[in-house]
Amino acid sequence: QKEVEQDPGPLSVPEGAIVSLNCTYSNSAFQYFMWYRQYSRKGPELLMYTYSSGNKEDGRFTAQVDKSSKYISLFIRDSQPSDSATYLCAMTPTGANSKLTFGKGITLSVRP
């Protein structure tokens, strides 16, 4: 079993839809959970991070972590064509020296 599993996609939704992106993981040592967004032919950029369990909201984006189920989600409300990108989850144990483990990424397309 991979340490981090991410829905493979691709995912296509109409503009205005609510999008749910998910990852599961197996390593209980993971404490920080991140979502990166990657536009075509660009480097990944950090979108949001969450520490331990709970929700975090930033505009139209909500990150949710359920450590008991080892499950994380990213919700996008009122999706826009500009949200079309690949989304990667990443996670790491506590500590500035620890390495990130990434999901494979899911490509989202928001249709006008």
Place this chain on the structure above:
Amino acid sequence: DAGITQSPRHKVTETGTPVTLRCHQTENHRYMYWYRQDPGHGLRLIHYSYGVKDTDKGEVSDGYSVSRSKTEDFLLTLESATSSQTSVYFCAISVAGGEYNEQFFGPGTRLTVL
């Protein structure tokens, strides 16, 4: 963009030739990383560095070597390129002083080995 540049941005080479990719940062961050990104595999760590002349292997280090003689530069070398090393290579830096390993990525180098 955390002041990270990568060169070259695109390269086509032939099997068996040596290739060196360069990552340059302008902010003296201690930690630097090389990843490759392939369809179906996501981002995989090749090598990383935690200081000048201090490097270590990641999960897919076979066929790659790295060097860091200055804080600002981290070089990735393919001693004898193979077609399986066709990929997009990303450099990343880690910002020290945070609670966790917050990484910022460069723009990537697209390498094709024929």
